[in-house]
Amino acid sequence: xxxxxxxxxxxxxxxxxxxxxxxxxxxxxxxxxxxxxxxxxxxxxxxxxxxxxxxxxxxxxxxxxxxxxxxxxxxxxxxxxxxxxxxxxxxxxxxxxxxxxxxxxxxxxxxxxxxxxxxxxxxxxxxxxxxxxxxxxxxxxxxxxxxxxxxxxxxxxxxxxxxxxxxxxxxxxxxxxxxxxxxxxxxxxxxxx
Amino acid sequence: xxxxxxxxxxxxxxxxxxxxxxxxxxxxxxxxxxxxxxxxxxxxxxxxxxxxxxxxxxxxxxxxxxxxxxxxxxxxxxxxxxxxxxxxxxxxxxxxxxxxxxxxxxxxxxxxxxxxxxxxxxxxxxxxxxxxxxxxxxxxxxxxxxxxxxxxxxxxxxxxxxxxxxxxxxxxxxxxxxxxxxxxxxxxxxxxx
DNA sequence: GGCTGGGAATCGACCGGTCTGTCTAGAGGT
DNA sequence: ACCTCTAGACAGACCGGTCGATTCCCAGCC
Numbered sequence: 001x002x003x004x005x006x007x008x009x010x011x012x013x014x015x016x017x018x019x020x021x022x023x024x025x026x027x028x029x030x031x032x033x034x035x036x037x038x039x040x041x042x043x044x045x046x047x048x049x050x051x052x053x054x055x056x057x058x059x060x061x062x063x064x065x066x067x068x069x070x071x072x073x074x075x076x077x078x079x080x081x082x083x084x085x086x087x088x089x090x091x092x093x094x095x096x097x098x099x100x101x102x103x104x105x106x107x108x109x110x111x112x113x114x115x116x117x118x119x120x121x122x123x124x125x126x127x128x129x130x131x132x133x134x135x136x137x138x139x140x141x142x143x144x145x146x147x148x149x150x151x152x153x154x155x156x157x158x159x160x161x162x163x164x165x166x167x168x169x170x171x172x173x174x175x176x177x178x179x180x181x182x183x184x185x186x187x188x189x190x191x192x193x
Numbered sequence: 194x195x196x197x198x199x200x201x202x203x204x205x206x207x208x209x210x211x212x213x214x215x216x217x218x219x220x221x222x223x224x225x226x227x228x229x230x231x232x233x234x235x236x237x238x239x240x241x242x243x244x245x246x247x248x249x250x251x252x253x254x255x256x257x258x259x260x261x262x263x264x265x266x267x268x269x270x271x272x273x274x275x276x277x278x279x280x281x282x283x284x285x286x287x288x289x290x291x292x293x294x295x296x297x298x299x300x301x302x303x304x305x306x307x308x309x310x311x312x313x314x315x316x317x318x319x320x321x322x323x324x325x326x327x328x329x330x331x332x333x334x335x336x337x338x339x340x341x342x343x344x345x346x347x348x349x350x351x352x353x354x355x356x357x358x359x360x361x362x363x364x365x366x367x368x369x370x371x372x373x374x375x376x377x378x379x380x381x382x383x384x385x386x
Numbered sequence: 387g388g389c390t391g392g393g394a395a396t397c398g399a400c401c402g403g404t405c406t407g408t409c410t411a412g413a414g415g416t
Numbered sequence: 417a418c419c420t421c422t423a424g425a426c427a428g429a430c431c432g433g434t435c436g437a438t439t440c441c442c443a444g445c446c
Binding site for chain 2: 126162163168
């Protein structure tokens, strides 16, 4: 029961913080949606900031699962997997998708500067994500899909950062244009066979 | 006198919203720093949101001035100008710089989804910026620095979005690494002679 | 089995403070 | 006299967080 309450709070909090932002989401709002009294919240989490860290961790776990599923599918060629992966991300986090925007990116711009709790977590999340992409690129090199002179680590970092930039721009424009452009340049220029 | 008060509010608001964010900056905080009473604020601006729009406009004017200065310097080759321009941006908005982060990017992730006042402005700001970069790329093509098959418009869009992504990542890492990587890939891969 | 002690978890009233925005009064220039 | 602008007290909602009371569960003992 205790765990269920905690899980319920994180689940509701993830949705709210992701869509409305950290600052714009009040603890009371989460409590009302989760139908949990305030005392329980502060029993499970010492502060809103630590709660956000738990929410971010859960988001990271979900995203790890996603890339493991798609990027780990050995039935597809590495670059094909990568393309499917980003196409999936667009359908989920693009303007036409159900949520729009990346929680990591949102939290980074909102509070990474000011929170010593969340900033290292964000850094770690981006690092793990970048590593997963780099691994796919390494496999692409090994399989002859990608020029051996390519630097998978730097390339992966650049691509991941570019994705965040495209997502940001797509919010400003309220259109997936920037995301499609990202896809085009990434696979036709940066990762061209 | 009236204009001076208004200007003072915008100036202080720009600094505060840029560094702390829109939600985290209170009207009272701005008033205290600007030494202006609340009545004056709501005389000049109907709401905090409209005030933020004025702040964004001022930021846009400042940035327009910056790129006109650097990208418009015909004494340098177009690509050289562009590189100087981004190097300047890194020194100003990078982690080692005085402010860190782009107001447009910050506002976009924080409220573009929820504000119909700011979202079109942000879209417009990004568009104007992208156009300035595209113009430099067009001049690079005309001058033979860049392959004529390049599409200056799309390339400029991609580069601008990538810049925002790199800036975001630099916040998560509290390091300029992503910005240097952006510079490298942009000029060695995307805009290679 | 029945009893009990005690920590875990729940619950919501309550706290001081802060939020954006309003209102009325008056200062100052023309 | 008029109108723009200054001035700040005030409103009412909401903020994150605290606190003490209560319920629940279950291990340990008889």
